[in-house]
Amino acid sequence: MNIDTFSKLQKEGLISDEEMQRVTHTETTRLFSLHWEIKTALYLGVLLLSGGLGILVYKNIDTIGHQVILLFIALLCIGCYAYCFRHRPPFSREKTESPNAFYDYALLLGSLTFVTFIGYLQYQYTAFGTAYGLATFIPMVVLFATAYYFDHLGILSMAITNLAAWAGIAITPFQVLSQNDFSNHSLIYTGAVLGAALVGMAELSEKRDFKKHFAFSYRNFGVHIFFIATIAGMCIFEKWYFLWFLLAAAGVYLTWYRAFRDHSFYFILLAVLYGYIAFTILLTRTVFHQLGDIYGGFLYVIASSVAIIFFLVNLSKKIKQQ
Amino acid sequence: MIAWPTTTLDNFDIQNEAAKAHRQGCISTETLEAVRAAHPAKLYTPHPITRVGLFILTTIVATFTAGFLVLLSITSESMSVFRVMLVIASLLCIGALEFAISQKGSYRSGINEALLWSAVGLLCTGIFLESHNTSEKTVALVVFGLTVLGTLRYADMVSSAVAYLSFLLLIFWQALYIPYGLQALPFLLMALSLAVYLIATKMEKRPALRHYADCLTLLRVLSLITLYMAGNYYVVRETTNSMFMLELKPGQGIPGGWIFWILTVVIPPLYIFLGVRKKDAVLLRTGIILIAMIVFTIRYYHSVMPLETAMVIGGLVLTGGAWALIRYLHTPKNGFTYAASDEPGMADRLKVESLIIAQTFTPGARPADTGTNFGGGSGGGGGASGDF
Numbered sequence: 001m002n003i004d005t006f007s008k009l010q011k012e013g014l015i016s017d018e019e020m021q022r023v024t025h026t027e028t029t030r031l032f033s034l035h036w037e038i039k040t041a042l043y044l045g046v047l048l049l050s051g052g053l054g055i056l057v058y059k060n061i062d063t064i065g066h067q068v069i070l071l072f073i074a075l076l077c078i079g080c081y082a083y084c085f086r087h088r089p090p091f092s093r094e095k096t097e098s099p100n101a102f103y104d105y106a107l108l109l110g111s112l113t114f115v116t117f118i119g120y121l122q123y124q125y126t127a128f129g130t131a132y133g134l135a136t137f138i139p140m141v142v143l144f145a146t147a148y149y150f151d152h153l154g155i156l157s158m159a160i161t162n163l164a165a166w167a168g169i170a171i172t173p174f175q176v177l178s179q180n181d182f183s184n185h186s187l188i189y190t191g192a193v194l195g196a197a198l199v200g201m202a203e204l205s206e207k208r209d210f211k212k213h214f215a216f217s218y219r220n221f222g223v224h225i226f227f228i229a230t231i232a233g234m235c236i237f238e239k240w241y242f243l244w245f246l247l248a249a250a251g252v253y254l255t256w257y258r259a260f261r262d263h264s265f266y267f268i269l270l271a272v273l274y275g276y277i278a279f280t281i282l283l284t285r286t287v288f289h290q291l292g293d294i295y296g297g298f299l300y301v302i303a304s305s306v307a308i309i310f311f312l313v314n315l316s317k318k319i320k321q322q
Numbered sequence: 323m324i325a326w327p328t329t330t331l332d333n334f335d336i337q338n339e340a341a342k343a344h345r346q347g348c349i350s351t352e353t354l355e356a357v358r359a360a361h362p363a364k365l366y367t368p369h370p371i372t373r374v375g376l377f378i379l380t381t382i383v384a385t386f387t388a389g390f391l392v393l394l395s396i397t398s399e400s401m402s403v404f405r406v407m408l409v410i411a412s413l414l415c416i417g418a419l420e421f422a423i424s425q426k427g428s429y430r431s432g433i434n435e436a437l438l439w440s441a442v443g444l445l446c447t448g449i450f451l452e453s454h455n456t457s458e459k460t461v462a463l464v465v466f467g468l469t470v471l472g473t474l475r476y477a478d479m480v481s482s483a484v485a486y487l488s489f490l491l492l493i494f495w496q497a498l499y500i501p502y503g504l505q506a507l508p509f510l511l512m513a514l515s516l517a518v519y520l521i522a523t524k525m526e527k528r529p530a531l532r533h534y535a536d537c538l539t540l541l542r543v544l545s546l547i548t549l550y551m552a553g554n555y556y557v558v559r560e561t562t563n564s565m566f567m568l569e570l571k572p573g574q575g576i577p578g579g580w581i582f583w584i585l586t587v588v589i590p591p592l593y594i595f596l597g598v599r600k601k602d603a604v605l606l607r608t609g610i611i612l613i614a615m616i617v618f619t620i621r622y623y624h625s626v627m628p629l630e631t632a633m634v635i636g637g638l639v640l641t642g643g644a645w646a647l648i649r650y651l652h653t654p655k656n657g658f659t660y661a662a663s664d665e666p667g668m669a670d671r672l673k674v675e676s677l678i679i680a681q682t683f684t685p686g687a688r689p690a691d692t693g694t695n696f697g698g699g700s701g702g703g704g705g706a707s708g709d710f
Binding site: 002004005006009012014015016019022023026031032033034035036037038039040041042043044045046047048049050051052053055056059100101102105108109112115153154155156157158160161172173174175217220265266269272273294295298299301302305306308309312313316317 | 335336339340343346347348349350353356357360366368369371372374375376378379380382383386387389390393426431433529601603606607610628629630631632633634635636637638639640641642643644645647648651654657658659660661662675676677678679680681682683
């Protein structure tokens, strides 16, 4: 806070002396926070450690025996979990405060090493035989359990990513478009169902009041994967694209309705943008396709984008006033 | 000079400060309302998420408008019509930007940034398209001039960054013509960066330049980075090698290399030391980021240890160090605390951290895979820097 600004406000008589004192006191006794630096160091440390261990294991498979490696990974994993068990806050349906940042990242390291452990077991000993699904299913269950038991949003995201991987889709934020082959029909069906299911999970956790703050993560992944799948469906299917448009439109309506209730700019924006994309594809497939007029297409994009901009500006003003 | 009325910007700042004080429980809600009523600011600054959306949409509009104009000119054979169309599109962007500011009070709304950057980009394309004789110096000079104007009028942070970098590039090309310019170049660039850092630090506190404070902070960060990069052994060696065809063999050093090795290793810890002494987040964080550059530079020339060992040791050092710091700062010491600052950032509200974790996490063996990717792939994503 800027003391000069407040002393000016005090002179104008807008701020009382007592409030001015409180501002000055807060500002002069403010400590320099190293929170961001420490958290970044922890995060990088955990990433480097789990990545480095992975490579180390991979390169030395022939020299150190497998049992030794497995034992080491298992020990690290157990150590992390043991630390978290000792320091965990009591379980609650609500959000629990973690004792410190180190706890969060120890849990993260434990989960990462557990996934490595299972993957290694499957790779080296084919412990699950040809039931490949099991090799992603077990980590998924453990990740979900960890996320709920210890209340960790990051691990919840990992669990959701793993759930999608189990279903055969990559949904990490930067790879959702590049890693998936959307010309594969079954992938589109899976995506739409998975997206709807994740949004359903968000609704459930809010309704049942069970870990309410997890709802955002569920809904975020769910909404994106649902819209991407339905829009891909509109592009791929020759005959049924209108059906996929109806699905997308229903998704837009529900997201919009929900977002307005929660005052969430983010989901309103998603509904508007995805809805706009779906509508434009529908127009392209029906009207512009027949006209074959490139100038008309350009003019449509310009005019409609300007319209959406004005719409969004008015919308955000309206929501701010509420 | 600046596009918005200064009283409006001042009132906007006052409102923000008052809101901050209110969040920290220093002033009452009635006082906040009174301050807001006494200092009205009619600016349109949406939620950061809406900003991203508006930025995307405005970029689409600008792209398609330029494309439409170019389509109109495509029948003509001469290049100049094409260029004129690009310049017209750029002027249209500036016109729209001025309209949005004066009529709608648009301020850092995503629309501003999209229109300004499109205008500069289109204008540069229009000027330099198909002109093969222009030297690098001219390009740098034109970009510098345009971005300086953009910074002064719209106080845009990215414009100020581009202006600074193009300025350094201009010096770089110019210095090559001076005798012994090449040898002096790293030191010249370092001196310039230092000068810019000192000037920006001074100006940041000047009340007259309060509306440019964010630009100046960015300049400080950038000048610290360029100061380091100009003296970094890797940068100096590889630049001189590739630009002047010295054909250095691997393992062969550059004349006076030891100076650059010292600079490479000494500067980041110096930044951190000064940052801790002065409690300056800019110095401290830049220093921390540049530590990674030291590691990279040393590892590039000397394979001290295999990568995976380095990763494991680095991971242990970072985690252990952070753990020790958390314990040490359990009660605040010397004005430092571990507790989070009381301003909830955008990152917290959007749960960015959990998204980054999901991004850097490689799920176990995927059904279709042969099962080779057991957790190893996550090392490369380390560049993501936690949450802001």
